[in-house]
Amino acid sequence: MSFINYSSREINCKIVYYGPGLCGKTTNLQYIYRRTNPEQKGKLISLATETERTLFFDFLPLALGDIKGFRVRFHLYTVPGQVFYAASRKLILKGVDGVVFVADSQIERMEANMESFEDLKINLAEQGYELEKLPFTIQHNKRDLPNVAPVEQMNAILNPNGIQSFEAVAMTGQGVFETLKSVAKQVLFELKKHY
Amino acid sequence: MAEFDLVMYEEEFRRIDEELQKLYQQANAKVLFLVDKNGQLIASAGDTHNIDTTALASLTAGNIAATGGIARLLGEREFTILFHEGEKDNIQISLIGQRVILVVIFDQRSSLGLVRLRVKKASESLTRIFDEIASKAEKEKAEGRLDESPFAEISDEDIDNLFR
Ligand SMILES: Nc1nc2c(ncn2[C@@H]2O[C@H](COP(=O)(O)OP(=O)(O)O)[C@@H](O)[C@H]2O)c(=O)[nH]1
Ligand SMILES: [Mg+2]
Numbered sequence: 001m002s003f004i005n006y007s008s009r010e011i012n013c014k015i016v017y018y019g020p021g022l023c024g025k026t027t028n029l030q031y032i033y034r035r036t037n038p039e040q041k042g043k044l045i046s047l048a049t050e051t052e053r054t055l056f057f058d059f060l061p062l063a064l065g066d067i068k069g070f071r072v073r074f075h076l077y078t079v080p081g082q083v084f085y086a087a088s089r090k091l092i093l094k095g096v097d098g099v100v101f102v103a104d105s106q107i108e109r110m111e112a113n114m115e116s117f118e119d120l121k122i123n124l125a126e127q128g129y130e131l132e133k134l135p136f137t138i139q140h141n142k143r144d145l146p147n148v149a150p151v152e153q154m155n156a157i158l159n160p161n162g163i164q165s166f167e168a169v170a171m172t173g174q175g176v177f178e179t180l181k182s183v184a185k186q187v188l189f190e191l192k193k194h195y
Numbered sequence: 196m197a198e199f200d201l202v203m204y205e206e207e208f209r210r211i212d213e214e215l216q217k218l219y220q221q222a223n224a225k226v227l228f229l230v231d232k233n234g235q236l237i238a239s240a241g242d243t244h245n246i247d248t249t250a251l252a253s254l255t256a257g258n259i260a261a262t263g264g265i266a267r268l269l270g271e272r273e274f275t276i277l278f279h280e281g282e283k284d285n286i287q288i289s290l291i292g293q294r295v296i297l298v299v300i301f302d303q304r305s306s307l308g309l310v311r312l313r314v315k316k317a318s319e320s321l322t323r324i325f326d327e328i329a330s331k332a333e334k335e336k337a338e339g340r341l342d343e344s345p346f347a348e349i350s351d352e353d354i355d356n357l358f359r
Pocket of ligand 2 (some may be wrong): 025026027053054078079080081
């Protein structure tokens with residue numbers, strides 16, 4: 001649910017990074033935060049446990065520039081990945097404009113990826129969204145590790161509609177902005193359809 | 196889409212701003228914020244200079260969302276008011292018309308009683324304004340007000356420029 005303010009000439013859009021625990025969602029936001037100019041970003045807020053696991057959400061506001069005289073702001077959120085935080089994940093999806101699914105490429109995490117992907121679809125459906133109709137991008141993260149599944153195999157499972165997906169190493173930033181740009185683009189084109 | 200996008204025009208914004216300024220005076224508040232349920236700041240009154248308003252908006256919405264989750268678990272529809280007491284400042288958060296969140300920060304120059312009373316009054320006016328915004332948005336969506344849209348012409352290049 002984007003917020004278009006003709007008075008302050010701003011558009012606010014909400015993008016949620018979803019995926020299993022430890023797949024690298026927070027790391028994506030941390031990299032974006034580090035590589036953005038100070039005047040383009042707000043604080044990176046992390047509601048985390050003492051061991052730095054996301055407890056409720058991470059939040060990063062970005063204002064990358066203007067389009068047609070409107071300041072475009074993206075509010076990036078991550079969800080807590082662990083299964084038992086299901087209730088919190090639902091809350092964070094409220095009013096979402098675009099979703100990034102961060103998959104963990106390690107072979108032993110395929111089941112966790114699938115479980116999280118199903119969880120995403122169910123939680124969206126509960127709020128009246130369909131994943132197929134929402135701006136959506138898939139990131140295959142941790143491509144630097146030795147035990148990764150082939151991208152084709154991951155796409156076969158997580159990306160049946162064959163949308164564009166990105167290989168990433170969030171720790172070094174590879175693929176991070178490409179992923180964000182892809183989902184941001186879809187979100188803005190969606191606005192174009194409706195307004 | 197599950198919900199309507201919130202579209203705010205100059206006129207409604209002015210009316211909301213007037214309500215907030217009035218409440219600010221009458222409640223003797225330090226700062227007021229109006230936030231949408233998804234965590235986006237709509238308007239504010241008072242001295243916001245030393246406050247990270249974007250972060251405050253997001254955390255407030257998270258707070259309300261979590262409280263709403265708790266309410267549903269307990270079979271309540273929603274808790275409409277939250278109150279946090281600090282050493283110097285207090286914060287009252289209330290839900291207005293199921294749609295937006297009003298945050299009032301106040302200190303010992305005011306009181307919870309006064310704040311509650313004034314917020315109750317302001318809520319009614321604000322609810323009316325937001326009802327109007329919603330019905331206007333619905334109408335415009337139905338009429339397909341596409342031609343005058345500033346976004347109709349968004350190009351790949353515009354988006355590439357954001358990521359320079
Ligand atoms: N090798 C490697 N490790 C990563 C990568 N991205 C994240 N990590 C690590 O994976 C762990 C979990 O990352 P985090 O972002 O907290 O996961 P989240 O639970 O999805 O938020 C951390 O130790 C990260 O440093 C990556 O691309 N490659
Ligand atoms: Mg995390």
